[in-house]
Amino acid sequence: MASHAGAITLVVNGSTVTLDPSRDFHPSDTLSSVLRDRLGYTGLKVACDQGACGACTVLLDGRAVLSCMMLALEADGHEVLTIEGLPADDPVIQAFYEQCEPGYGTAMQCGFCTPGFVMAAKGLLNENPDPTMDEVKEALAGNICRCGCYPAIARAVLKAAATMKARAAGAAGAATSGAGSAKEATHA
Template sequence: MEKREVEIELNGCPYRARIEPRLLLSDFIRHEARLTGTHVGCEHGVCGACTVEIDGTPMRSCLVLAVQARNRQVRTVEGLTDGWPDHELTILQEAFHEKHALQCGFCTPGFLMSLQPLLLEERELSEEDIQVALSGNLCRCTGYRNIVAAVQLALERIREVRNTGSSQENAEKLPQRR
């Protein structure tokens, strides 16, 4: 099969490669770009472990061909801390840590990437809203209680930052759209 030239913006940096047209985006990210934070679980789009943002929208990278991401912005879990002071953990990552919302960690990158848009919404979210947002990701270890608690904590902290004013320091703590 003839290889094609693609350029994909990965976490804000252009990445070029010659690839086969049938190469999945998940395999491109892991094997061509060597970003191993995107995990591959089911390879059918069911588990959510391979979730990345494409032009700001969470998508299953195992269901997208790499050539379909040509000239698009792709953000992986490694790119979540871009724009954060000294590449600190994001508010959501800190909440996952504090609430013990991960055990083996395999599903965590997919959860983080799926939840990022939820954190950008400026509305009150019930526990049911959070559960619906989590429904596309599978975790075999935690039972989801701690993940829901982590999202609630992250949302609470984001509200606090938004309510304390618009200083540059506070603005840097908020999740950003790409």
């Protein structure tokens, strides 16, 4: 691929993007500003711009990072996943949306922190698909929800983990039963 000196290549939500420093970004630009202002991924939010709130969380090669604390340059050659890259039936998105059982409130109110929490939860579940409540809290301790929905957020993450587990079991079950019927068909 022909590119200018200093150009960087990111894979954002599966699409390869090459950015030219003479035109598309400045070497001092943060990943958050390039994603939001240059590439239009406005799902991530910038609230403190100093790594203290987690609203800008995205996944870099599957791990949660604070995009306001890293330069776009540092993401060169890496895969970036923003909330726009999650499918509509993503179990974490669904769990955050659906959380409303008696006694805990909803998992968001103003919603400004929510994409950051969702991506931090994705990062946790990528590494640890079956976390305990303490592990959930530890993983989300860098995210601020000023509306204070923490108890419901923690429950939503545990539910998302359970849904992922059930879906994986369902898929495995479907694969197994499929194989079984193929076997029967062979016998017949």
